[in-house]
Amino acid sequence: MQQVQRVNEAREPDALMIGVDVGGTKIAAGIVDTNGQVEGRIQIPTDTSDVEHTLQSIACAIRSTLEAAGTPLARVKAVGLGIPGMVDPEQGVCLLSVNLGWQNVAVQRWLEQELGVPCAIDNDVSAATLGESIYGAGKGLQNMVYLSLGTGVAARAIIDGWLYRGAHGMAGEIGHLVVMPDGPVCRCGARGCLEALAAGPALALAAQNAIAEGKATQLQTYQRQHEIIRSEHIFAAASANDALSLQILREAGEHIAYGIYLLVMTFDPQLVVIGGGLAIEQSPLLIAIQARIAHLLGQSPVGRAMLSTEAIQVTNMQRDAAIVGAAALVAQDKRKKQGACAYEQYRTINYFYPRWL
Ligand SMILES: [Zn+2]
Known part of the structure; x- marks a missing residue:
């Protein structure tokens, strides 16, 4: 009082x-x-x-x-x-x-x-x-993780009520976690970083490569209009059931889910909040993230004891x-x-x- x-x-x-x-x-x-x-x-x-x-x-x-x-x-x-x-x-x-x-x-x-x-x-x-942490979904929580999905992929953690910065203020840069050793080259120079597989530009690149290989997709409409394919085009095409766009978002979601699982095991948060331009509620990307997390939790009693799928939320800010x-x-x-x-x-x-x- x-x-x-x-x-x-x-x-x-x-x-x-x-x-x-x-x-x-x-x-x-x-x-x-x-x-x-x-x-x-x-x-x-x-x-x-x-x-x-x-x-x-x-x-x-x-x-x-x-x-x-x-x-x-x-x-x-x-x-x-x-x-x-x-x-x-x-x-x-x-x-x-x-x-x-x-x-x-x-x-x-x-x-x-x-x-x-x-x-x-x-x-x-x-x-x-x-x-x-102060005004959003994490209000009142001592331990939470925020994951930003957009042009890049990065997270930060609130630990025991404090923003954890690490030695260089970079603790949580999981965008550069290598999840596919022989994967595409990341802007950091390494291969197969989470960011090189699941950030906005990576989704766009995956779509461009698939079109170059001759795969049929609604995304060709944008190319015909001389527009550079962007991640928002992929989300729009996926909501119109475009098979290629759905596949790109599903694969990206699975990679992101592993990143989230790593954050959960590292920081043991009460809540994971997903924000950034790609954090769209009910999108195929979010559904794929939730499904893969549910699968991982299904395999692990430890994981289930630490997290439920409801503890992963999209920002409302x-x-x-x-x-x-x-x-x-x-x-x-x-x-x-x-x-x-x-x-x-x-x-x-x-x-x-x-x-x-
Ligand atoms: Zn990287």
Whole structure:
């Protein structure tokens, strides 16, 4: 009871933050209140022509969000950024981002000088995991895993109420788990990574290869219209019973299921939340994932004791998870700097915005 009172006292209803999900092609941003509600959502293309232009894109997304919501910058207490790549959140530096073409970019310092507002950064999947843990399906759970399926495949875990980063902030990068030793080459250079078999571009490549081999499919329609086949075309064709598309999604789902099973055995989560562009409820991909997991659990009493198929859910936050999670980074970062991580009451399950906000 005492704890609940303390949490309520710490809330300041007017504290607004901006969360930014920086992608290689798009930047999504929104104003986030203390309840995780997002206003003024916008999405703009990412200018990756050079570092300065990309940083300017981020600043532009933030200003456009404020404009869309009619909120002055003065009301914003902090900005959080989720960045696709390896990030040092303590120093506020993006160490490496292949998608953005960044190496050792001092994002936090640049943005704080540009906007005059405190800023925090972390990996984008870490941010989305935090968002799911605080406001989404993982709310109130001490142990959960978030799996992002989209242009890439990556996961992060909440362990005992804390986002687990690992030594380089990359713990959970199961996209580069080799699941087929002689499989297709991954962008990381290895062969047969989960990402090279089941991420969006991998699905599109599988479809293009099958068409080149002369397989009949509705996807040829897109080729005839001179469109590059994308994963959304495969989902659309599969829902119209296209045999090739169904097969591609089924095979990808089986590979992803093994990735999920590995996460379950590694982290023993209460819940696995699947998000990202490919996380579509009732799609053949999700059905294949569920079916393969059910099969694996059927074989293993240990697995059944640790997980049920109901404990694997699709996010209901979509892209907002990354935005609200990025905003929440600021608070988590501040709490860690205050040495708060040793105390149960500061964990994400009892999350609150600190007084300084
Ligand atoms: Zn790889």
